[in-house]
Amino acid sequence: MTRKTLANLLGALVATALILAACAAPAAAPTPATIKETVVVQQTVPVPVTATPAPVEAPIATINFWHTYNPVETKVLEEKVIPAFEQAHPNIKVQDQTVPYDDFRKKLLTAIAGGTAPDVARLDIAWLPEFADLGALAALDTLMNDFDTYKSAVFPGPLSTNAWKDHYYGLPLDTNTRAIVWNKDVYTKAGLIGAPKTIDDFLADCAKIKAAGSTCFADGGTYGWAVMPWIWSMGGDITDPKMTTSTGYINGPDTVAAYQLLKDMLDNGYLDKAILGGGLDTYGAFAKDQLANVLDGPWMPPLFASQYPDKAIDFALMPAGKGGPISVVGGEDIALFQQSQNQEAAAEFVRYMLSPETQLALAEAGQVPVRADVADQAVKAHPYFQIFFDQLKTARARLPHPNWPKIESILTDAGQVILRGEKTPQAALDEAAAKIDPLLK
Amino acid sequence: MPHARRFSATPYLFILPGMLFFLVFLLYPLVEAFRISLYDWKIMPGAVSTFVGLDNYLRAFKDDVFWIALRNTVLYTVVTVPAQMVLAMLVAVLVDALPSGKVLYRTLYYIPVITSWVVVSLLFRYLFDPSEAGLINYFLMHSLHLIAQPIPWLREPGPAMVAIITLGVWKGIGWSMIIFLAALQTIPADLHEASQIDGAGPVQRFFSITLPLMRPTVVFVLIMLVIGGFNVFLSVYLMTGGNPLHRTETILTYMYNQAFNFLEFGYGAALSYLLAIIIFVISFVQIKFLRRPIEV
Incomplete structure (x- = not known):
């Protein structure tokens, strides 16, 4: 029994330390998220020199989008928003993943530490400065040359949650208040x-x-x-x-x-x-x-x-x-990760999520839009939005x-x-x- | 002629798969966690972590919450371990004496052990709801009329620890019972018969024959339960989250909170190593002083 007890003892010792170590991934070798893409290699057929070369198919970029939408919102996202986006951008595929809110911050941190962050995520506005400060997020105001058009289109309160030091690391996606x-x-x-x-x-x-x-x-x-x-x-x-x-x-x-x-x-x-x-x-x-x-x-x-x-x-x-x-102020921001291999495609998706059509489509599922120009239409569909828009005029973001x-x-x-x-x-x-x-x- | 020692790869190949698992999933994390505990650890790939030596360990000794967590962990162990063992022994002896239906009762008592900690913790959170609507409060107030005001179960540290300990005991009895039951069945019946002829009653037989013969098993269960008690985590995390005011925090909930909520991975690793050291020392002492040959 000595051996067994000692073995158990060691096991417990190991297990305690393991809980922690297993989760803290090694920092030495960041493994960038490998994006599986199907590249069709075309057989080169000898062609007469005079013929114009066939147009090269742009490879399809897949972007991963993590969010905490509830089932009703996810349905709109997956059945309306993403298909419409993919139709408009045939060379981009969006893979969305729903994560329960309570686990989301830890899951993201683990993914970042392991080098497997998503391309885009919908984050609680309270988390954005932390992720920005970690260096996990891409500065959207430098990445998107049309950032100012979006910046001026959204409500200033929700926008303010995206600023950290001298840059904006995201855009508001939906907003709410109490x-x-x-x-x-x-x-x-x-x-x-x-x-x-x-x-x-x-x-x-x-x-x-x-x-x-x-x-x-x-x-x-x-x-x-x-x-x-x-x-x-x-x-x-x-x-x-x-x-x-x-x-x-x-x-x-x-x-x-x-x-x-x-x-x-x-x-x-x-x-x-x-x-x-x-x-x-x-x-x-x-x-x-x-x-x-x-x-x-x-x-x-x-x-x-x-x-x-x-x-x-x-x-x-x-x-x-x-x-x-x-x-x-509550709500979510959309942010783009530094580890993303498809930042251009991801930025395109961010633009689409901020478009008036998408904002209205998600308002149908109860998401309060962040664009001032669609507020009236959203209130028409959901009269109770009005009080929240009124409250948002003075509402402030947590530190x-x-x-x-x-x-x-x-x-x-x-x-x-x-x-x-x-x-x-x-x-x-x-x-x-x-x-x-x-x-x- | 002495045998020439020839190298053979076969035994090493047999060991290799297990060894690889051990190295990758046990030894590497163990060493890595120790390394993390010596750094102000940054989780970003490529970020530079500063070496701080034993600072993370010293920090624990100056941290009030660490001492509260340690006190709660010890309290949990000191109460749940004897309670589980006494109750499990009682149940084991009773089930063993049953003329029929042993399997049924054994299974019934074992069910809490195999249910998920998450499920029962959430259930207990509802049972011990501090409002009048909580089942326990409702029962005490309106069925038994024992109390006039609802007990603030998970709202105050004392009652919250009672709830957490109750869950720990309830869920743990079955495991010790199964082991005790197995040991009971190895005791030769002729010893009991002989002592019966000599006029020993059931209580005397239990203390003079059963218990001494079960000593190795009892010591084994004790050591395992103490290790389990110090590692209490999920029930506390889910029932109180260490609240109110960190007063129901245990070492592992505090470690988890520091590492995964505040990103203090260095401090979290140090806390888990401190716990490991405590468990190791206590278990070593237990083995050293409690193990001795069976004497009847």
Whole structure:
């Protein structure tokens, strides 16, 4: 048994180290993605010198496109968008691959480390600076000579997420933001007529809603997507505009006030405890009139309608504080990878994805377009897009910095410490500032 | 005349396939992970990684979360290992004593072992939902009327560890049971019969005959379970993700988070080597002090 035990012991030792090593591929030899192409070698037949040579077939370039489209969107992509593109570009083939959102960042990082990145990918806007900083993305403004036409055609907010240092490393592909979705039945029961316009009114309404037996508001945690609308609307921020320091911003009076607001809402029972973790079925609670407000995106109406077809929902802008009614920009960017062997063909595909036709085709599947010139048409087809377009006018992007994953982790922890009452907002945010500052260097 | 030692390639050829697998999939990653742990590792092909010596290891000792993770990992092991062993032994003895239906019960108790960690972790996340809608809370509040407020299971570190440990014990019993059951069947029946004639009751027989004879098996199970306990990962990762505030983090979840979320591959590799060293030392001590010849 000694041997067996020792063998097992060694096995465990190896396995522990293996988990890590297996995933970190060797950095020494980057293997560029080999693109399989069928080149038809034509038999050379001796021809009279006078005859014109037969036109040479351009080889077919295959580009790989990774994305996280949901099944409805993927159907439009695969049945409409890609076939139309291939028809217009007979020498380019597009191979698309759906990746679940939760695995996508890790899968891309692994692929980049192994030298097998896709040609093009649709990335969460929050990830772009990180990938750009790693050197994984191609600068689109140098690669595409017509970049400025696209740059001026899209909304500036989503566009800003593609900038890192002196270049643009992508283009926005679809956008979204969070707006207030409010429950008319609960508001009526509480004796209220409409959604509040300001944070002060919001708090006053929350008191009445609580008295009527419902929870005023719920969110799933203290990550950036959840807390940034409150911080910005209260006039705060987490760094200066140039992202050089967080001291004086994340621990400045306005951000402190925003966290104090959330803490008070939690203590008063206006804010559901789900913000401390361990989920809440917000749609279910909303449908059962247990919940009066949520912040949600444009994917919510179709999803909610399919689950609770009898329950009406209404929309309003984020309530305004000192900073205005500011929400957070979400959505995806399309980016081209440095390792791509077919950058020209890939750029052509990027252009096509940004064309008005493609933007409208994907709007059919619920994707909010980024081109200003198709906004009206998209709203006509989906009236609920309007509130999100209105909210997008002031919405802002989460800190476009390569260290955002670490910064967000610090932000999330600070929020938990505050809401759990372990530290005052000022003390917790002072600590957060001290931790974030070195990450901005 | 002494035999001339002649070289023969045959044995080496037989070893070659296995050896290749060992070298490529075990030894190479092992060495490479150690190398990574000495660098500020960059994942981009062609990027230059800086050699930092033992900095990644020293960093762990100054990292509060590492100590929390280590404490949780030890706590998980210290609670789940004895709980699994005692319960598994109980079940094994009971199943062994069954006049019929042994196979059925053996299979039933083994089912949790072969189910996927992912599936049961997600199931337990629903069971231990901190709201009133969670099945456990609902049961405790509305069926048994034991509590007035829902227990914040996965929302607070303490209750979250209870949930994680419960899953670990529930899923692990079957494995130890099968091994104990096999060992029980090797104990000669005449020993039991003889002691019965001498007037020993079932409890005395268990402690004086069964347990001493099973000693090697018990030690084996102990060592394996301790190794497994220190490697707890998927259940924690899926049930709490180390939250709230990293207070349910274990070494492997923290390592995974550092490496794959923050791209700190050097630090992640160092954490996994630290864990490997801890496991190695503990197992070595266990083998050294617990293994001895069977004595009845």
